[in-house]
Amino acid sequence: MTSAAATSSFPGLIRKIFVRVGVLPFFLLGALVVFTLLSPKFLTGQNLVNVMRQSVYLVLVSLGQMLVLISGGFDLSVGTAIALTSVVSATAMVFLAGIFPDAIWLVILLGAFAGFAAAACVGLLNGIGVAYFDVSPFIMTLGVSSLAGGAALFLTGGVPVSGLPFAFADIFGFGRLWGVPVPVIVAVICIAAMWIFMSRTALGTQVYAVGGNIKAAHLSAINTKRTLMMAYVICALIASLTGLLLTARVESGEANLGGTIALESIAACVIAGVSLRGGIGRVENVVLGGFFIVLVQNGMNLAQISSYMQMVLLGALLILAVIFDQLRYRMIMSGS
Amino acid sequence: MTSAAATSSFPGLIRKIFVRVGVLPFFLLGALVVFTLLSPKFLTGQNLVNVMRQSVYLVLVSLGQMLVLISGGFDLSVGTAIALTSVVSATAMVFLAGIFPDAIWLVILLGAFAGFAAAACVGLLNGIGVAYFDVSPFIMTLGVSSLAGGAALFLTGGVPVSGLPFAFADIFGFGRLWGVPVPVIVAVICIAAMWIFMSRTALGTQVYAVGGNIKAAHLSAINTKRTLMMAYVICALIASLTGLLLTARVESGEANLGGTIALESIAACVIAGVSLRGGIGRVENVVLGGFFIVLVQNGMNLAQISSYMQMVLLGALLILAVIFDQLRYRMIMSGS
């Protein structure tokens, strides 16, 4: 099976690192070098902070997506969860702001809860369908996403909801804490929490087990239905959080936020080595995966690469990343 | 697992039919009745022909998608294959028409070939990636579709390529043979061919085998790589054919044809009982599945249902269809 030829070319050390940590770090390094050469503006503190903030949204959604993928599923409705959260929370805030004009924090808090609640429903629907009716996750989340998307448009009649409390946008959209953008801080917290959840709690282990072999999990006294439910709800809630951050960023409730983020997040997970068959995936890699995609987009913009070219390059990169990951897998198999 | 309770309510006969032929026929019937009540225009010969023609495109693409799904894969690049075919063949025809202004048939033929060739490349890329580099079909086809999509836009810069030979549009877009729209005839031929291929040839069985369990297929002396290749190439070619029909229909080469058809075709397959895990799926049901989706859209348009509501309803329908399919599956398992 394995091709010693393909691998022997690497000098030993690089190869060891490659086998241990995977292809993404190398790609990141490569991207950094290339774009630094292409554009002097790229490797500036300002731009890197910039990239950080931009990547927050994809990284967060990818975390949720990872959870569902590991559980052996699929979530195409994250984009809709974002949109729904955006319009619901925005509408709620605008409405509440009218009632308690001077309790801004209360307004923001309640609004956020409204958004979370809406997204939770999306997650519950997905979970019930997948866990209790054995509906294929693909079709279930696709259906729910069309359903909820329609609802979101209903709510707003397609018109963005404006007039949010300034504090909301100022803090969660563009605010900084100790010089670090608030969204980045939020993301870091989520990442840490997710890491602990997946690798240090029984629930996390159960998610892996269910994704790995659901029948075996069932015979190991794992409540597979509950575990699946949880995965979809958490995924929806993380998407919802992303939706709030985005709403703050765009200062209005938009029914068409997150159009393509479902596919993007799955892509981020897969190039990070999450298996679409379930059971396999690591938080830290997924974070890298999401970051990598955004970084490349940013670099290409700074390098003023024509956007058609960008599509071509991004497509090629995705494929390359996964091909290298396969080579790596074979190296491991061939025991080097 | 199975719930005798949930099933005993059906009267025996209906239930037998339900178990044998599945849920789609019932849904189709239901849709027919409902929409006939909602709109007098619905159940008219003219409209049914209309629906037939509209459904051709989704049905065709779904056939190709089915092949890939059964092989255990996924093709997100069918939309791009359509777009690429459209611009390539259109450009070729316009160019050739300049050279041989009076050999229209030659022009159309060569143009069509150009389109097929372009799509074949997309299929080959997918196939090579999936079969020889073990790249996850999801990421591979996603990458290729972004890559080819960029190329298609390059070619045209987003401007529709107009000035196609009139004969092309008149025949393949709007033409009729014995009163039947040409696209419908083309579709019928493809369906028949596909049915024979899947159920009456060794190659067809091999596709099922590879999707059912690729390791076992390998141990059963099946050339798994070649089989996968074939699946992706055929899928791309069918998409390409669809692209030609659409190009004739819209009388111009468009880089943004087939935007959402990838997801739609997968949906059509899944509600038709094709397993996303591979190995399972029947041509006749997939045809019904595609037809059903288009019929419902048409009915809702005729019934003047608002576009937002349509999203909601379509989503709900997808989910329902699959839930019923699961109930059916349980009935079969519980041996009734």
Next chain:
Amino acid sequence: AQDAWFPYPAEEVTPAFSTDGSVAEVTYEPLAAAEKPWNICVSFPHMKDAYWLGVDYGVVAEAERLGVNLNVVEAGGYTELNTQISQIEDCVASGADAVIVGAISYDGLNNVIGEVAGQGIPVIDVINGVSSSEIAAKSLVSFHTMGFETGKYLAEKHPAGSDPVTVGWFPGPAGAGWVEAANTGFLAAVEGSAVTVLEPRYGDTGKEAQLKLVEDVLQANPEIKYIAGTAVTAEAAQGVIRERGLKGEVDILAFYMTPGVYTGIQRGFITGAPADSMVIQGRIAVDQAVRVLEGKEYFKHVGPKIFVVDQDNVKDVARENILPPEGFSPVFSVKK
């Protein structure tokens, strides 16, 4: 001659940036050349159709004429608000002196515009319009007006009292700002005339999507006398009308101009469409940007005069002002 687009009949809105300000006829005279090669960045919603290609041509041609550097980015579609924000940030990061924005969302960009403007970088609002008060200038005609002009054209043909006519109305993708604007404008204009408008049929501005909508609406309401909607709708409708031999019975109107619509009018398939001279809007935006940068006085809120193009006047209008020239393919950057 290609560069001698000025003087151009335009309309200035005072007070600037007000939605219901008073409109004054002016003639627009751009600078002869820029003092130094400024870096100007242009952000579009997408570059997938001839309309934005026209704007692209406008900004590029003007940049070349004035001798400034230009970089064009596109978000990839009207659902990509977040991408557009990121791209604008990237523009600034890559050292743009001024930013021209064709906004995806009316409110959604205020925040980022505020940030950019805060750094002393002027932001010009082109084509779509934003609600932010921190922009330096607007070069646009509201789509509300476009829709209104289209409606007015009908209302004048069928004033109150004349025998009633039905219109199928296809405003475009649900939720997009320009769509809602055109929608309200159109409906307002036909208010009180003999024109009755059917339930708006929202849909993607892909040709096959619009095609389906038109077919179904014709099916449901054979009494229709007009089909009005996006340029894509109009282009797609031509074929259907011809197929059904309805030419002369059903007339087509678009509420903005594309090459397809233009030829449609020439060939007499399409009755007419208002021209917003998107090329000129692009040119003016660049000129405004340079003026702001060089501290010269300029029209804060201006747009080319709208006029309806129909069979009668189609031969006398200068095509290069309202459409991209034949065979122009998108240019993403101009370097001095």
Next chain:
Amino acid sequence: MSKLIETRGLTKQYPGVLALDHVDFDLEPGEVHVLFGENGAGKSTLISMLAGANTPSEGTIHLDGEKVAFDSVGQAQAKGIYTVFQEFSLIPTLTVAQNIFLGWELRRGPFLDHRAMRKRARGMLEELGFDIDPSAIVAHLSRAQQQMVEITKAFHGDLKVLILDEPTASLTDREVDHLFDFVASLKARGVGIVYISHRIQEFARIAERVTVLRDGAVIGTVAMSDTNDDALIEMMTGRSFDQIYPAIARTEGEEILKVSGLTAPGIKAASFNVRRGEVLGVAGLVGSGKSRLFRAVMGLTPVLSGTVSFQGTDITGSATRDIIMGGMYYLSPDRKAEGLDLAKTARDNLSVNIVAGARNTGGSPFIRWRGVNTRTDEISDHVELHPGYRNKPVSQLSGGNQQKVLFGKCFGQEADLIIFDEPTVGVDMGTRAALYLLIKQLAEAGKAIVVISSDLPEAMNISHRLLVLAHGRISAELSGDDMTEDQVLKYFFDETGATQ
């Protein structure tokens, strides 16, 4: 040049494992040549290279004296070498007939002739004495039935060499007899047969020669006529065994499981009970309902009538998960489908039951992996899983070692009643002895044990009482001196069930 197959210095290097170490092996026409060795000795690896499923790192294979190098199963089959794989080569989603004819479909004109294939398939199955419906979907068959299909699949007209990798692992004597008759007829036709099995008692019946492997190397090749079981076992393990079935002291504890009038899919009115401190054996032909009876007890299939009470409480129709947490554990016979997560390491698989197995997740929400790992190591030692295998993906372990991991899972849950369904499928002598000792310890520690087994000697030797099933009903409950082979066999074929 009378040798059919001859290998010279055949070697296979896997990551960290030398699976096969310069093996010289030969097969003569018309002989049955047994490969014998512990789990992981390299038997399957050797035959996988003869079968073309795997390529050697070193060494050569000669067929009729000419050097051959197969890089696909197809090439081997073209030369007349067909194989029954230990891990099966069946497509679960296809029918039995489609599987049997996969790759050499019968055609009428250019098109497949499904009717003819079903007919031929039925013929072949009958010839082998397997009663299976050719149009059944393989996924719906039990492991034993799948085994039969796998065997049938290998019988082609142009057969020259037949390789059988543990074909009888989950079969009962009836099927084994048919199989052996057939093997005999093949021998008569001069077909050479490589036979792998852990059931040493079978060798005397069919084998001419036995080659013993240990750690990938050939220990020796002996003629069956001048050796005996003890000698072979000693060659295999390096030590000698007097008795692999331990004597399990019977301490009549209180009744822990009581099943009365249980009727479920494939099961009719079954009544029995299990006591603490005893081992209850369950025997019966393939398809007799051994597994289904206990799948119903575990709540895996619906109970149509009757009651199941466990430790005094009625658990009829309650959720499997609650039953397990109540202290009953079921060890699936099908490690691939519902036993193990093949992509994960042995350690991960064992951890699941310790960590996630809800019983142990009381207290802190956080896992202390160090504790878990020491526990998994203890369990691995229990089941004699070599330390080198513990951190490998289970899919890379030999069949028998996978079975050990599966066996280990039941120690994660603190169960009072453990149901072993075919616990020693494909497990070598030494390990089986060890597993039986574990069962002994569990039983003598006051736990209740049920052993479902298709291997009659096993079922009889380690159980105090024996339930015999036929046609989904309990045809006999034997204990003490009635537990003789012919008694049991009589009830195997008990037709009372069939007559209604």
